[in-house]
Amino acid sequence: MSLGLIPQEIIEQVKDRTDILDVVSGYVTLSKAGQNFKGLCPFHSEKTPSFMVSPSRQIFHCFGCGTGGNAFTFVMKMEGTSFPETIRELARKAGIAVPEAAPGFRPAQDTGNREKLETLNEAAQAWFMHNLTQAEAGRDARLYLKERGMFEDTLEAFGFGYAPESWDGLLKHLLKNGYTLPDLLAGGLITTKDGAGRNPKDASGYYDKFRARVMFPIRDLRKKVIGFGGRILGEGMPKYLNSPETPLFSKGRALYLLEKAREAAGKTDTVIIVEGYFDAIALHQAGITNVVATLGTALTPDHIRTIRRYVTKVVLLFDPDEAGVRAALRTLDLFVDSGLGVKVVSLPSGDDPDTFIRNQGTEVFAQMQEKAPSLLDFAVEHSLKRAGSTVIEDRIRSVDEILRILQKTSNRLEKEECTKRVAERLGVNQQRLIERYPELRPREMRQARRDAPVSVPSAGARFKGTPEERDLVHLLLQGQLLPAEVRRLEAETFSMPACKLIVEIALRTLDEGRVSVRATLDEALADVACATVATELSMLDQPYDDVRQHVTDCLGRLERKKLEGALGRLITQLRVAEQEGRTDEAQRLNDEVNALRLQKSGRATVSSAPSA
Numbered sequence: 001m002s003l004g005l006i007p008q009e010i011i012e013q014v015k016d017r018t019d020i021l022d023v024v025s026g027y028v029t030l031s032k033a034g035q036n037f038k039g040l041c042p043f044h045s046e047k048t049p050s051f052m053v054s055p056s057r058q059i060f061h062c063f064g065c066g067t068g069g070n071a072f073t074f075v076m077k078m079e080g081t082s083f084p085e086t087i088r089e090l091a092r093k094a095g096i097a098v099p100e101a102a103p104g105f106r107p108a109q110d111t112g113n114r115e116k117l118e119t120l121n122e123a124a125q126a127w128f129m130h131n132l133t134q135a136e137a138g139r140d141a142r143l144y145l146k147e148r149g150m151f152e153d154t155l156e157a158f159g160f161g162y163a164p165e166s167w168d169g170l171l172k173h174l175l176k177n178g179y180t181l182p183d184l185l186a187g188g189l190i191t192t193k194d195g196a197g198r199n200p201k202d203a204s205g206y207y208d209k210f211r212a213r214v215m216f217p218i219r220d221l222r223k224k225v226i227g228f229g230g231r232i233l234g235e236g237m238p239k240y241l242n243s244p245e246t247p248l249f250s251k252g253r254a255l256y257l258l259e260k261a262r263e264a265a266g267k268t269d270t271v272i273i274v275e276g277y278f279d280a281i282a283l284h285q286a287g288i289t290n291v292v293a294t295l296g297t298a299l300t301p302d303h304i305r306t307i308r309r310y311v312t313k314v315v316l317l318f319d320p321d322e323a324g325v326r327a328a329l330r331t332l333d334l335f336v337d338s339g340l341g342v343k344v345v346s347l348p349s350g351d352d353p354d355t356f357i358r359n360q361g362t363e364v365f366a367q368m369q370e371k372a373p374s375l376l377d378f379a380v381e382h383s384l385k386r387a388g389s390t391v392i393e394d395r396i397r398s399v400d401e402i403l404r405i406l407q408k409t410s411n412r413l414e415k416e417e418c419t420k421r422v423a424e425r426l427g428v429n430q431q432r433l434i435e436r437y438p439e440l441r442p443r444e445m446r447q448a449r450r451d452a453p454v455s456v457p458s459a460g461a462r463f464k465g466t467p468e469e470r471d472l473v474h475l476l477l478q479g480q481l482l483p484a485e486v487r488r489l490e491a492e493t494f495s496m497p498a499c500k501l502i503v504e505i506a507l508r509t510l511d512e513g514r515v516s517v518r519a520t521l522d523e524a525l526a527d528v529a530c531a532t533v534a535t536e537l538s539m540l541d542q543p544y545d546d547v548r549q550h551v552t553d554c555l556g557r558l559e560r561k562k563l564e565g566a567l568g569r570l571i572t573q574l575r576v577a578e579q580e581g582r583t584d585e586a587q588r589l590n591d592e593v594n595a596l597r598l599q600k601s602g603r604a605t606v607s608s609a610p611s612a
């Protein structure tokens with residue numbers, strides 16, 4: 001992994017100031033599970049969450065597809081950015097200044113030249129659109145859009161484009177038209193090749209960020225293109241890719257199609273929020289035009305502030321699956337004090353807005369909106385359904401989360417009204433809930449731990465090594481091995497290369513009698529071959545009755561295995577020596593074999609005693 005020209009101390013600063021939970025929450029809806037958080041994996045398709053994030057270790061791991069790493073690798077995988085780009089983006093978010101890559105190399109973003117970026121984006125947009133109209137080059141993309149139910153005139157009205165698979169089509173086109181590499185970098189249209197020289201004059205160090213994708217221009221209210229979204233054509237990751245943060249574009253602020261939705265939203269005093277480009281366009285082309293979409297992130301306070309300028313009513317249209325429901329519930333916190341009336345429309349399972357509108361028509365959709373529950377009712381109903389209990393205490397506990405959120409409302413009236421409604425739903429006296437409020441917060445921690453739907457990943461679901469290696473590296477990465485125990489580890493007794501490497505790193509960082517789990521994990525994560533084993537074993541939640549005894553047993557087994565290996569090799573040598581009549585050597589080997597056998601049987605009986 002190339003560190004480019006960013007100084008190590010800056011990378012460390014960025015690491016310190018970046019929280020993996022913040023980073024991942026921008027893409028994945030997470031819920032608490034014990035000490036960790038879990039959600040649906042963004043790297044493979046799944047129905048039940050096997051993607052885990054550990055705030056204490058600052059890592060993530062998916063027990064479904066085996067992907068794992070830290071905040072840096074997460075962003076790199078999600079955004080398709082290089083390591084230096086990722087550091088720069090996270091540094092910008094954390095407010096850390098990163099020195100320029102080379103003397104005289106100043107991306108336009110630093111000059112604040114928004115206008116220049118706008119014309120650059122328009123040029124890129126024109127090129128993407130042109131590609132889509134090409135009989136040959138644009139055929140697959142047009143076919144795909146047709147399959148997604150996009151009408152012919154929708155393609156032009158929404159500015160659909162196509163980024164071909166070539167690595168430098170856009171790069172060459174824009175350079176030819178007078179733009180510079182720093183311009184293209186600032187606009188987030190190209191990516192730095194890992195390990196390349198980063199010479200701002202040498203285009204071979206860069207390549208197009210968007211390749212083999214159907215392109216959506218993202219516009220601001222002045223209808224200027226501020227960024228792009230791209231949907232991969234065919235298989236590939238990430239499925240959706242957005243422009244990185246630029247002086248013009250921020251995912252946490254932009255709402256897709258707001259420029260088209262604003263007028264209708266104002267008239268109806270309602271904005272409908274969906275989760276994807278295609279969902280938004282499908283509704284627009286069906287004539288429902290007060291629709292916007294978030295850009296692969298959860299709603300943010302910035303989004304809410306924007307929405308509040310135009311409407312007082314919001315309709316959330318989420319997928320009916322678990323991820324969609326959780327995404328809806330997560331917004332409760334954001335909306336509770338916003339003054340916005342929020343309803344939740346859930347489409348029938350298996351339907352997306354596109355198919356639903358086409359099959360049922362806009363009239364049915366309007367009725368659904370009319371009858372949709374408020375976000376609060378939706379949340380309470382959902383929690384109660386999940387609790388499925390008739391015991392009052394259980395029912396109250398199942399909505400604890402909601403009550404905790406309600407507690408934050410500064411609006412007294414709203415708070416009272418909501419409490420009343422929740423009490424009704426629960427079938428309890430309102431007073432009983434109010435009395436309970438003060439004790440909600442201190443109970444929160446215990447409650448969360450006890451009630452978390454803990455789905456402990458099965459031990460080493462994908463781990464290929466022996467149980468001894470797994471448990472020892474697991475305990476090592478959890479900081480549960482004593483220095484004396486770490487010293488007894490021998491890298492060569494581990495069969496998996498990744499485990500060998502982790503043990504080597506640990507022994508190297510074993511400084512002043514203390515194992516630095518953080519340093520070991522950091523170094524292991526930087527190694528591609530090691531990273532996923534390291535995250536998997538760090539995140540394993542495997543209890544041991546007696547850790548010390550278990551460690552001793554594992555170490556004993558590894559040491560015995562090592563002795564057996566040595567014994568086997570000696571015996572082979574002994575046989576060869578005997579066959580070839582080298583009696584002196586045979587005698588010496590025979591003595592060694594006997595000594596080893598003695599040592600082995602001794603080990604077997606005293607294996608639980610610590611050895612030097």
Ligand SMILES: [Zn+2]
Binds near residue numbers: 042051063067
């Ligand atoms: Zn996965």
